Amino acid sequence: MTLRLNAPRRWRRRHGSGGTGASRHAARLAMLLGAATLSLGTLAGTAAAAPASSMSSGTGWMRCAHLSPTASVDIYVYSFGDPTAMSVLRHVAYGGVGMYMAMPAGEYTVGIRPAGAPASTPSVLSASLMVQAGQAYTVAAMGAPDDLRLQALHDRLTTPDGKSLVRVIQASLKQPHVTVRAGSATLASNLAFPSVTPYGTDAPGQWMVDATGGSESWSGNIKLTAGSIHTLVVLDSSSGLKVTDLTDAAGSAMTPHGGVATGLGGTAPGPAPSPLPWLAVLAGGLLVAAAAAIRLRRSRAMTRHAR
Amino acid sequence: MRAAPRASATNAGPGKHARHSPPWRLVTRRPLTAAVLLGGVLAMAITVVGLLVLAGRPGHPPGPARAAPHGLAPLLTLPALQEPVMLAAAPPVALQIPAIGVRTRLVQLGITRQGTLQVPGSPSVAGWYTGSPRPGEIGSSIIAGHIDSYLGPGVFYRLRELHPGDRIYVRQADGRFAVFRVTAVHQYPKADFPAAAVYGPVPDAELRLITCGGTFDNATRSYLSNIVVYSTEVPSLPSMPSMPSMPAAG
Numbered sequence: 001m002t003l004r005l006n007a008p009r010r011w012r013r014r015h016g017s018g019g020t021g022a023s024r025h026a027a028r029l030a031m032l033l034g035a036a037t038l039s040l041g042t043l044a045g046t047a048a049a050a051p052a053s054s055m056s057s058g059t060g061w062m063r064c065a066h067l068s069p070t071a072s073v074d075i076y077v078y079s080f081g082d083p084t085a086m087s088v089l090r091h092v093a094y095g096g097v098g099m100y101m102a103m104p105a106g107e108y109t110v111g112i113r114p115a116g117a118p119a120s121t122p123s124v125l126s127a128s129l130m131v132q133a134g135q136a137y138t139v140a141a142m143g144a145p146d147d148l149r150l151q152a153l154h155d156r157l158t159t160p161d162g163k164s165l166v167r168v169i170q171a172s173l174k175q176p177h178v179t180v181r182a183g184s185a186t187l188a189s190n191l192a193f194p195s196v197t198p199y200g201t202d203a204p205g206q207w208m209v210d211a212t213g214g215s216e217s218w219s220g221n222i223k224l225t226a227g228s229i230h231t232l233v234v235l236d237s238s239s240g241l242k243v244t245d246l247t248d249a250a251g252s253a254m255t256p257h258g259g260v261a262t263g264l265g266g267t268a269p270g271p272a273p274s275p276l277p278w279l280a281v282l283a284g285g286l287l288v289a290a291a292a293a294i295r296l297r298r299s300r301a302m303t304r305h306a307r
Numbered sequence: 308m309r310a311a312p313r314a315s316a317t318n319a320g321p322g323k324h325a326r327h328s329p330p331w332r333l334v335t336r337r338p339l340t341a342a343v344l345l346g347g348v349l350a351m352a353i354t355v356v357g358l359l360v361l362a363g364r365p366g367h368p369p370g371p372a373r374a375a376p377h378g379l380a381p382l383l384t385l386p387a388l389q390e391p392v393m394l395a396a397a398p399p400v401a402l403q404i405p406a407i408g409v410r411t412r413l414v415q416l417g418i419t420r421q422g423t424l425q426v427p428g429s430p431s432v433a434g435w436y437t438g439s440p441r442p443g444e445i446g447s448s449i450i451a452g453h454i455d456s457y458l459g460p461g462v463f464y465r466l467r468e469l470h471p472g473d474r475i476y477v478r479q480a481d482g483r484f485a486v487f488r489v490t491a492v493h494q495y496p497k498a499d500f501p502a503a504a505v506y507g508p509v510p511d512a513e514l515r516l517i518t519c520g521g522t523f524d525n526a527t528r529s530y531l532s533n534i535v536v537y538s539t540e541v542p543s544l545p546s547m548p549s550m551p552s553m554p555a556a557g
Contacts, residue, residue, distance in 0.1 A: 031373055050486075059490075061357060061510045061511060063510075099511070100510040100511045102511060102539060133405055136510045147416040152329045155510065157507065157508050157509065157510065158503070158507060158508065159508060183371065194386045225440075226506075227438075227506075227508060228493055228508065229508055239456055245473045247445045247446075247508040248508075248510055249446065249447025249508035249509055250437045250440045250444065250445050250447070250449050250508050250509075250510035251439070251440070251444065251446055251507045251509065252447070252449065252506040252507075253439075254418055254437065254438050254440040254504065255502050255503070255506045255507075256418055256422065256424035256436070257421070257423050257502070258421050258423055258497060258498075258500050258501065258517070259495070259496075259497025259498075259500040259501070259532075259533045260423070260424045260426060260451050260497075260500075260517050260518075261423065261426055261519070262426050262451055262461070262463065262517065262518045262519045262530075262533070263453055263454040263455055263461070263518070263519030263520075263529065263530040264430065264453070264454060264455055264456050264457045264461075264528070265455065265457065265523045265525070265528060265529075265530070266358070266455040266456045266458045266459050266460070266461075267454065267455040267459060267460050267464060268455070268522075268523030268530070269523075271377075278497075285346075285348070285349075288346060289348055292340050296337065296340050299337070299340075
């Protein structure tokens with residue numbers, strides 16, 4: 001509630017008495033209010049997963065996708081209450097997915113406009129999303145053209161060691177139900193449009209993926225490396241079905257144990273243990289050589305004297 | 308003259324000619340002295356070699372862990388949007404961090420039999436963990452290097468001096484660069500190393516640099532902590548005016 005009120009107030013402060021484009025401001029205002037009232041998409045997966053990177057305390061990730069078989073759109077991302085977009089993806093066609101953006105934890109608004117529409121026009125669809133530190137999200141426009149909605153998916157950032165995770169998004173309107181298999185494993189069984197499976201654990205490797213729906217099918221290879229997380233998106237194409245492979249995240253195939261032994265102490269304060277034995281040998285060698293040389297000279301001198 | 312009787316008594320024969328003898332005749336005439344002299348010189352030579360090896364100076368290759376994996380073309384590419392399509396990056400071959408004067412080729416690292424991360428054989432080069440994503444690909448890429456040798460600073464001696472915003476340049480086998488921006492520098496006790504956070508999956512292209520730090524334990528001859536530098540890839544620009552020159556192919 002406070003956020004909802006805050007947005008216009010902040011906007012007023014910034015744009016105060018500006019006479020130009022009052023209708024434009026009103027449109028933005030409407031968009032912001034709309035964003036606050038629109039429902040969040042369902043959050044897939046449990047929110048309890050531990051953040052993968054403690055380094056980015058205060059940072060989460062978001063990417064946007066257009067997975068509804070409609071015309072191209074522009075996707076705007078706003079920090080909640082700020083009318084200036086922090087990111088715009090223009091002319092995103094059906095099936096288009098942006099890269100993840102790292103962003104400070106907080107509330108954000110995603111707005112969709114027809115491709116090329118001015119930023120001042122009201123967005124046709126918007127939703128707000130709370131980005132939590134260390135978590136990743138995909139905000140996707142999904143559904144039939146007459147039933148378009150924004151869905152926020154919670155993306156996983158942890159895998160069982162040595163395994164991969166895969167989920168399937170069913171975004172084919174022509175085939176309302178699809179089944180997706182990788183090798184002998186079934187990734188999605190009769191999955192309805194528009195929906196998404198939870199992540200499943202899979203063995204890493206090169207997999208032949210088959211997607212079938214009604215009379216159409218698609219098959220191709222995907223490579224799953226251990227420690228990686230993927231989303232397969234089933235789309236309509238001119239020739240039937242099509243599957244795209246998105247890398248949600250990737251880490252080490254095998255997690256090394258413990259710390260890393262990357263120091264021998266040569267610059268550590270305190271007793272440096274290392275060079276002393278070597279220096280002792282060096283000194284010993286010098287001594288012995290010197291002694292031998294002196295002895296040699298002395299004996300030569302003696303023989304000279306003896307003559 | 309005073310010493311003559313004794314000297315002539317023991318060394319009369321050879322002594323007569325010693326003055327004009329060429330040096331190699333020392334071996335036959337004074338074998339004991341020659342052996343001692345040779346021993347001393349050898350000891351010194353061994354010492355010098357030993358010290359150099361410890362310091363990691365000689366250019367002997369620090370045994371690569373595995374053969375370089377070949378570039379795998381992505382089977383399915385991401386639809387291109389505003390940002391460039393992220394293709395599979397070529398293996399990393401060199402690293403440069405101008406802020407702390409690092410300029411090194413990269414060797415390849417695997418995992419030891421004990422399950423720990425292998426470290427470069429030479430303290431003067433850094434290495435990429437081949438089990439981690441390649442720098443520039445989506446995921447958390449790992450590069451490790453020594454803070455020091457037995458004698459002095461190693462390649463990552465000044466790693467802890469990095470600050471958020473500093474740039475890291477990785478040259479790939481195909482001559483391209485991946486550029487990273489430091490986001491954080493952390494020190495962790497080795498006993499409590501956050502392996503999941505350091506090696507775990509991330510959704511963007513990140514690079515983590517690891518070295519030692521903290522207190523040196525003379526009993527176990529190792530540092531008690533690790534320093535980890537976190538960095539995120541900077542979207543490549545059409546032109547990079549301040550790009551430093553990179554070391555020659557290693």
